[in-house]
Amino acid sequence: MAVRNRNFFLVPYVLWILLFVAAPIALTLYKSFFDVDGAFTLDNYVRFFTPVYLKMTLSSFWYAFLITLFSLLIAYPAAWLLTRTKHKQLWLLLIILPTWINLLLKVYAFLGIFGTYGAVNRSLEWLGIGAQQILFTDFSFVFVSVYIFIPFMILPIFNSLEELNPSLVFAARDLGASPWTTFRRVVFPLTLDGVKAGCQAVFIPALSLFMITRLVAGNRVITLGTAIEQHFLVTQDWGMGSTIAVFLIIVMVLIMFAAGKREVRR
């Protein structure tokens, strides 16, 4: 029975959306049509398609892809194992807890751990492998990024695993499916929603990482986020910064649509 009531919850919520979502997006879009001198131009979009920015876009996507992939590979088994522990909610909380400690501090700690005379290199030397350059490499960048994003990947996967009906797994096993087949044909498809949510929550922010590209990667990795930050804070070229932001917003919407569409088909 559909009750014909006016949806008065809608008013404050739509107001919030207008003020804090629609208005900022509109402003960003508006700003993207102005050059540094405040004149109207489409130049920013032309500039975006020059090799410098295209290369940056490609490398952003590549690193975001790597970060998402490794986050998923590490998070899925971890989430799975978490659901089997006693006090699983507590363990989950404890996985999220490190995000409460300031990111910059943790990154500084990584600088110490990965440094030439840091803990990792000491143990490598002790093992007879000898010191390696770890800091300012692709490895350290991906590692620290995965470290930052992993709670956001574990969370949705954990939840979808929780909702999984265990009798389905038992049934599959009883019917003679190997553990791998059970996982591939039963468990993974049923937790796909969680995986998708997690990938979304990691991939898009990973495109726009900025501080750690400098701190951990020593600016050897340049992402779109770095460029936005530069344009907003250093060159004061808000138009170009907004243009890149508009591009990211479009990518974001496309990804959300892609994730949503598949849902409908199913």
Added chain:
Amino acid sequence: MKGLIQAFAAILVASLGCMYLASYLNSSQGYSGSNTLTIYNWGDYIDPDLLTKFQKETGITVIYQTFDSNEAMMTKVQQGGTTFDVAVPSEYAIDKMKQENLLLPIDHDRLPNLKHIDSRFLNLSFDKDNHYSIPYFWGTVGIIYNPELTPKDLVFDSWDDLWDPRLKNNLLLVDGAREVMGFGLNSLGYSLNDRKEEHLQEALRKLQKLTPNVKAIVGDEIKMLLANEEAAAGVVWSGDASEIMDENDKLDYVIPKEGSNVWFDNMVIPRTARNLDGAYKFMNFMLDPANAAQNAEYVGYSTPNKDAIPLLPEEISSDERFYPPEELTGRLEVYDNLGKRMLSHYNELFLEFKMHRK
């Protein structure tokens, strides 16, 4: 439902408690009094004892806020929602702020201690007759290196030494477009304010050849990294160099002979100022030779105050790396305000350099 309301009430009480405690601590420190002066400065850019001394002498409570880049500072001042009484931007930012009408003119009659400033540092291109700015500190850009980790024959008296193949993956650069493009141009014998496209492209190509030696391009962490001997050499500001050498005395600082950048940080009164009287008192206080000397000793940058130099310890005032002789200062250049468009171009070239893979 009851549980929910209880939880919400508990959170509300907790936050109000925190608020109360914060305001209590605030008032016990006198931060909320009416006679306050808000100073907007770089982090760790003043001896805290001087702030206490100033508060004692004048009865004005100082709120000390920090920024990490001229641009961030300008954005905040431009935005207008703030009430900074004194700010300390670098010279190119002053030029910009002047053009955008963000500064109040300074009345020299209210600053009797201005006479202590060395005339070399007055009436400079970015602010003729010091209408809007009073020098605070100055310094250079140069090379810091660790003789234990670099080949014996490299003394870094020339920018070209950075390109030595033996320094492979052993060089840190400061993350600044003007600084890096600047030494690229300097090493070719051009001015670091060069606007000619072919010169800029030439500098970029030369810088890209440096890539194999560059271990990282970093921000303020450069001090910690160099002091920890994470790399053999680096391009840094003189003030950072003095801090690094304080921590690790093996390192040495050089200003290359081709010339380099000389920069100034200056006190200004932003348009947003509320306590003008306090602002003048503070500037005059900082111009006092004894205070300037104390500050220079604490911060480690070079003071423009000629009467403060005799008050500094001998090993500081005679150090030519930080108080270079006149013939060297002649080869140093101030950053011109290139204009937004050119600056943006510099940054894009720098970005291109950063993305160049070995």
Added chain:
Amino acid sequence: MNATRKWPWSNLYLIAVFAVMYAPIFYLTFYSFNSGGTMHGYEGFTLDWYKEVFADTRLLIIVLNTLVIALLSGLLSTVLGIVGALAIYEVRRRRNKNTLLSFNNVLIVSPDVIIGASFLILFTMIGIRLGFFSVLLSHIAFSVPIVVLMVLPKLQEMSPTLIDAARDLGASRWQVLTGVVLPFIRPGIFAGFFMALTYSLDDFAVTFFVTGNGFSTLSVEIYSRARQGISLSINALSTLIFLFTILLVTGYYFITRRSGARAGSASRGGVMAGAGEGESR
């Protein structure tokens, strides 16, 4: 079952994950006792840095500010988020629902820098003075969507017959809301509040843009102190905060578990139940 057979190995994996997650924190803690004054080269044990924390009133004020912002923005965004989730829930047309949801998700996925910069433009245009309120407003703004995403799945789990039954029994709209709906979505509400708190405590970039006039939060303060190399008193402070949150979280967990056991399955005892599901919907 193979689960029992695999125990030691799987344990090892989890232990490794936890070890890495906590490694930097233990690193910070370790050096907070270093008398050497830097984060390399351990010289000797000292408690000086802890004393320094308690002597530094400005730092304590900033910690309190950070807490106030986190708690208040958590609370207000939870209220607004519940309203938002109910609003979306009650929209019948699928297309409108999806539009609302996409708008909702935009802030979650946009880069902090963009959010910060656009809020700065916004506040300037409206004429809000930078400081406590601008920071609070923006923290509420970016926390609302995550609360919506935590609450919405719980609403969708709720069977419509429950509400119909309550209405048939003569309950008013308000009574249905407080008596049936809110208790049912409680775990989602707590999860939302918890996530809002996390986002607020974690945020640096947005606050950096919109703060001013002497108001500062911990992350911004740490960032500006990082210029001269972080003093170990910041390490000491983080250690204290870390211990405090560990105590809080475990304490909270065991309390809710006990009361959850009493209240039955409705609260499921889980703080995080329902977290993050909404995004895929």
